[in-house]
Amino acid sequence: MGPKGAFGARIASATVRPLAFTDIPHAWAFSQLQRFLEYKALAKGIPVIYVDAHNTSRTCPRRGHCKEANRVSQALFRCLRCGFQHHADLVTSINQPRRLGE
Numbered sequence: 471m472g473p474k475g476a477f478g479a480r481i482a483s484a485t486v487r488p489l490a491f492t493d494i495p496h497a498w499a500f501s502q503l504q505r506f507l508e509y510k511a512l513a514k515g516i517p518v519i520y521v522d523a524h525n526t527s528r529t530c531p532r533r534g535h536c537k538e539a540n541r542v543s544q545a546l547f548r549c550l551r552c553g554f555q556h557h558a559d560l561v562t563s564i565n566q567p568r569r570l571g572e
């Protein structure tokens with residue numbers, strides 16, 4: 471991948487990736503953002519529900535195989551068991567709503 475491709479990947483990652491606690495350097499900033507999002511969502515009648523995001527980027531959305539090595543890189547997920555492969559952020563965004571039913 472040339473420099474242009476790498477740059478594009480960084481842009482995609484920065485715009486698509488769900489916000490994680492580690493994305494914000496100060497806990498107070500995260501808390502402030504959380505309150506702001508809650509306020510805006512509730513003002514529109516949108517319920518705010520929190521889910522545990524632990525291992526959601528390491529778990530295969532097909533059959534639930536969870537392994538640290540499934541996360542090949544910051545951007546890439548590849549299931550060691552079934553070979554399912556996609557952007558790790560997409561995998562997380564599939565897995566997180568499923569936690570609502572757990």
Ligand SMILES: [Zn+2]
Binds near residue numbers: 530532533535550
């Ligand atoms: Zn799999």
